[in-house]
Amino acid sequence: MHPATRTAIYRRLRAANPAPTTELEHGSPFELLVAVMLSAHTTDKSVNAATRELFPVANTPAAILGLGVEGLKPYIRSVGLYNTKAKNLIGLCRQLLEQHGGELPADRASLEALPGVGRKTASIILNMVFGEVEIAVDTHIFRVANRTGLAPGRTPREVETALLVNTPLQFRKDAHHWLLLHGRYVCTARSPGCPACLIRDLCEYPHKTPARAPRPAPRRLQRALLAGRELARKRRQRTSA
Numbered sequence: 001m002h003p004a005t006r007t008a009i010y011r012r013l014r015a016a017n018p019a020p021t022t023e024l025e026h027g028s029p030f031e032l033l034v035a036v037m038l039s040a041h042t043t044d045k046s047v048n049a050a051t052r053e054l055f056p057v058a059n060t061p062a063a064i065l066g067l068g069v070e071g072l073k074p075y076i077r078s079v080g081l082y083n084t085k086a087k088n089l090i091g092l093c094r095q096l097l098e099q100h101g102g103e104l105p106a107d108r109a110s111l112e113a114l115p116g117v118g119r120k121t122a123s124i125i126l127n128m129v130f131g132e133v134e135i136a137v138d139t140h141i142f143r144v145a146n147r148t149g150l151a152p153g154r155t156p157r158e159v160e161t162a163l164l165v166n167t168p169l170q171f172r173k174d175a176h177h178w179l180l181l182h183g184r185y186v187c188t189a190r191s192p193g194c195p196a197c198l199i200r201d202l203c204e205y206p207h208k209t210p211a212r213a214p215r216p217a218p219r220r221l222q223r224a225l226l227a228g229r230e231l232a233r234k235r236r237q238r239t240s241a
């Protein structure tokens with residue numbers, strides 16, 4: 001993809017959404033970490049449903065640790081894989097308290113050493129909490145980057161590297177959210193919304209969803225139109241006679 005095309009794509013995404021952010025509800029960096037960690041393989045909607053119950057009761061490492069695995073599970077039942085995530089979250093809180101004074105560490109290695117925290121979660125925290133230029137690649141971003149031609153790659157890591165190298169500096173900080181939201185709501189997996197897509201003319205995907213042909217008018221309407229035309233023709237004839 002030509003660099004000018006890439007810039008044009010980001011300009012349009014920015015114009016449509018100048019301050020993109022996560023849809024995971026949170027009120028502190030720790031709440032964001034918990035929400036992102038819970039969101040693996042499940043929807044933001046189900047995570048928000050869980051954290052709306054959990055955070056008013058426990059929203060610090062000490063408070064969640066105090067619930068214990070069994071005490072935590074009822075709050076996060078709406079989230080996929082909640083048994084494993086409950087164990088990881090308790091381990092994460094313990095590690096934060098024992099090794100980081102209850103604060104979020106600001107480096108990737110320490111974040112990824114927390115139970116249940118992988119590269120993607122660490123990238124989101126580094127980007128949103130610590131202001132680092134990171135582009136976490138999830139399934140939506142992987143799809144959009146490949147379809148559009150912004151950053152083709154066979155693996156999420158390849159796409160991440162390509163995005164970091166290719167994305168113009170002024171767009172790097174927000175690229176993650178623009179691409180994620182575009183993939184979630186427009187460039188969807190099964191039926192991408194190409195006809196209404198704001199970057200349709202710039203996107204290099206060869207199999208774009210075609211615009212729907214206008215539906216033919218129903219038979220009764222067609223007959224009425226013909227009758228109207230016939231009437232008008234006869235009137236013209238009478239007037240000219």
Ligand code: SF4
Nearest residue numbers: 187192194197200203
């Ligand atoms: S034109 Fe279609 S394939 Fe390309 S980004 Fe838009 S929705 Fe996705």
